[in-house]
Amino acid sequence: MSFIEARGIGFAYSPEEEKVINGIDLKIEKGSYVAILGHNGCGKSTLAKLLCGILLPTEGQILVDGLDTADDSLAFDIRKKCGMVFQNPDNQLVASIVEEDIAFAPENLGLPREEIRARVDAALKTVGMEEYADHATYKLSGGQKQRIAIAGILAMSxxxxxxxxxxxxxxxxxxxxxxxxxxxxxxxxxxxxxTITHYMNEAVEADRIIVMSGGEIIGDGRPEEIFSEVERLQSASLAVPQVTELLYLLEQDGHDLPRGILHAMDAADVLETYIGGHKNG
Amino acid sequence: MANALEVKGVSVIYGEGTPFRKAALNNISTVFPQGEITGIIGHTGSGKSTLASLLNGLAKPTEGEILLFGESIWAKPKEMKKIRSRVGLVFQYPEYQLFDETVESDIAFGPKNLGLDEIEIKKRIRLAADFCGLSDKELKKSPFELSGGQKRRAAIAGVLAMRPEVLVLDEPAAGLDPKGREEILQGLTEYKKEFGATLLIISHSMEDIAKYADRILVMKEGEIFMQGGVEEIFMQAEKLFDANLDLPQITKLFIELKKRSICQSTDVYTVGYAKKEIEKALSR
Amino acid sequence: MLKDVTFGQYYPGKSLLHRTDPRIKLLILIEYLVFVLIASTELAMAATLLFTVFLVSVSGVRFGILIKSVKPLLFVLIFTAIINLFFTSGEGDPLFAWKFIKIYENGIRNAVFMLLRLVSLVLGTSVIVSFTTSPLQLTDAIESLLGPLKRIKVPVHEFAMMMSIALRFIPTLIEETNKIISAQKARCADFESGNVINRLKALIPILIPLFVSAVRRAEELADAMECRCYHGGEGRTKLKVMKAKAGDYIFLLVVTLVTVAIFFLDRITWSEAIGFCRDIFSK
Structure with missing residues (x-):
C-alpha cells in the first residue's frame, strides 16, 4: 500500500468559490522524494496542506498510511506521521531558544524527559546545528531558522x-x-x-516530479521525463533548467542530442561527445 | 551619458570606537549612469541593502557623499522628501507595506505625500498601474484580496507613482514564479525606457541580472568586488565562481566546457548566446 | 531607536543565577523588590546596594549589556531625580535658593535615594529574571507558581503559552515595524511634522500593515503548532523539568534573611547601630 493515497480529491475554500484542487488522484510511496512543481496559485500549497491533514478535502478521500484524514479521532496519529515545514521561517518557531523550540512537539506528545532530550539532541545533530542549542532563535539566519524548523518536526520522529x-x-x-x-x-x-516549489534546480534533485496547473496534475514522472517536455512546462508558466533548454533548442535544429539532461556536468559530457564525434565524423 | 548617482568614498560604520566596530560598507566609490540598469549582487551581509538605504537618504553614511545628478543628497536635509521622490526605493517583500482600502488609494499614498493635485495623482495612478500590469478591476479591489504576485506589483506601483528618476529595487522578484518574475522585470524595463530612468536591481539571481542588466556591481564584505558591463563581468566568470556566487547554470556549463577545451568563451549567460557558441564550435 | 531596547532579552550562560530554579528566582525577585522599596535609611540602602552588586556579579552578565539596559531609562532617571531635588521641601533653611527654586538637604537625599532605588530595581530585575531566564523558563515558572489556580478553572497554561509566544515575537515585530517605517518613509510619508492629529493619522500606514502581518503570522503559527501536535496543556511533558535543588532553597533562605536584616536596618539610625556594635564588642 502507498504511504499517502489521494482518491479523487477536490477542494474549495468556500462553497461559492472556485475549486483550488480539482479531481486529483495521487499515490506517494514510502521513502520516496517527490517534488510538486507549479506556478504561483496553481494549488500546490493547498495540496500540501491536504496531504498532511491541515485542510480536509471537500471531495474525495486522503489516506495517510491507511488513516483517513477526515476522521477527527485519527488527526493526532496522522500529524505524528506526517510533519510540515512552512515557508516563513519566522512564523513557525514557537520558542525563543533553539532547543526549547525543538522540544515543543515531543512535549506535546507527552514523552518522558530523557526521551525528549535524546530526540532534541538527535534532531539538532541531523540538521548540523548542535552548537546552537542554547541560542536565541531570532538571531539566526533564514537558512538556520529553517533548519531549526526541520529539527522541530524531526523530533516527532x-x-x-x-x-x-x-x-x-x-x-x-x-x-x-x-x-x-x-x-x-x-x-x-x-x-x-x-517538497513544494517553483524552483527547477530544487525539483531536479527529487526522484519524482509532479507538475500542477489549475488545480490539476498535468505531469508526473522522473525529472528527466518531465523536463524533456519543454513546451508543456512552458505552457504551464514554468521554466526548464537552462542546459535543458539549450539542448532542446539544439535538438529542434536537427542536432542529435538527448532530451532530459538536467545538470551542467551531464550537459558538458553530452556536448563533449557530440562535438568530438562531429569533428571526427 | 550623465551619471544619475555617484557614490563617493562612502563608509557605514557601526559601533565606532567600541570593540564591536563593524564596517557595513568600507570606502565605496562607484557611479550609476543615467538610463542604465545596474544589477547589484552579493551574499547576504555583503552590504547591498545598506547601500540601497543610503541612496535615498533613509540612512546617512558615516563618511563620504552621495551625489544625485551632481548634488549631494544631504545638502538640504529639510528637503529629503524631494530626494525620496526622485530616488524611489522598493524594499524586499514590498507587499507588506500595503495598507489602504483600495489598491488605487494605496498607490496614491506617495503622490499625495508630495502634495500633487487630484488630476495629477489620477494620472500617476494610471501610469504606475500600466507599467505594473494592474487592471482597472484590480485597482478598485482591496490590496489584501490580491494574489501574491498582484500584491507585489501593487506595491511597486506605489513607488513608481512618484515617478522617480532613479529606482532602487531590493529583490523585486523574490519568491515569484518564472512568469511573475518576467512580468515585473519587463514592466520595470519599460518604465526605464519611457522616462530615461536609472534602475538599480539588487538580486541574488544572476540569471535575472544577466538577462536584464546593462552593468553589474558585485559586492563582497562591504566592498566592491567587481564592477563593469555585463559581458565584461561574465568574461571573468571563474572569478565569480570562486567567490561562491550563484552563477547561471549555463555559465557553469561553459566554464566546464572551457576546462575540457571544447569552447573558449565563459562570458555566456543566456541560452540564445550559448546556442550560437555551440554552433560555432560545431562548425569549426 | 527600537533596536536599543534590551528589556526581556535573554543572555545564555551558566552562572549561579542562570542555574537557579526560575520559580525560586521569581520568589527572590519579589523579596528583592520589597526591600529595595522599603530601604529608606543610609544603612538599609547601603545593604541593598551591596546585595545588588552581589547579584550582578553572580549573574555573569557583561557590564556593557547592563549599562545598555539602563540607558533607555536615563531620561526617566534624571527626570525623577530632578523632581525630587526641586520639589522636596525640607525643614530649616534651604541650601540653595534662587528666585522660586529652593534646594533643601532633604531634597538632595531624596533625589539620591530615588536614583539608587530605580537603578537597583532595573539592574536587579534584569539580572534575577530577564537576562538569566529564558522566556520559556519564565512562563513555565509562572505556570507552576500559579498552578493551584487551575483547580478553580483559571486557564493558567493558556495564559503562560500566550505570554511565551508574545515574548518570542517581540524582536520579530520590532524588526518588522522598523521595515514598515522605512518603506513608508521611502514613499515620502511624514511622521515628524504637523499637529497631534496629523501625527496620529500618519501612524495608520504603519499600524495597518503591522496588524495585518501580525494576524497572518498568528494564523501560520497556529497551523505550525497544530502540525507539531499541540493540543493544549493536558498530557504535556517538559524538556526542562523545574526541580528546585537544596542550593536553590538556601539561596532563597539567604535572600529572606537579607530581607529581614534590611527591614531591621531600616528601623535603626547610625548612632544606634554604632552603639549596638559597641555593646557587642564590649561584652
Missing part, C-alpha cells in the same frame, strides 16, 4: 515531511542548506520527502 515552499524566502546559500538537508533526510534516514 515522523515518517514523512512536507516542505511547503520552505526555500522561497531564503537566499541562495540558505536554499542550498535546506536542499542538502532534504536529501540527507531522504537518503540517510529514509524519510519520505515531499
Amino acid at each position: 515522523p515518517e514523512c515531511i512536507v516542505f511547503d515552499e520552505a526555500t522561497a524566502m531564503l537566499d541562495p546559500s540558505g536554499r542550498k542548506e535546506i536542499v542538502a538537508a532534504m536529501k540527507r533526510l531522504n537518503k540517510e534516514i529514509g524519510i519520505t520527502v515531499i
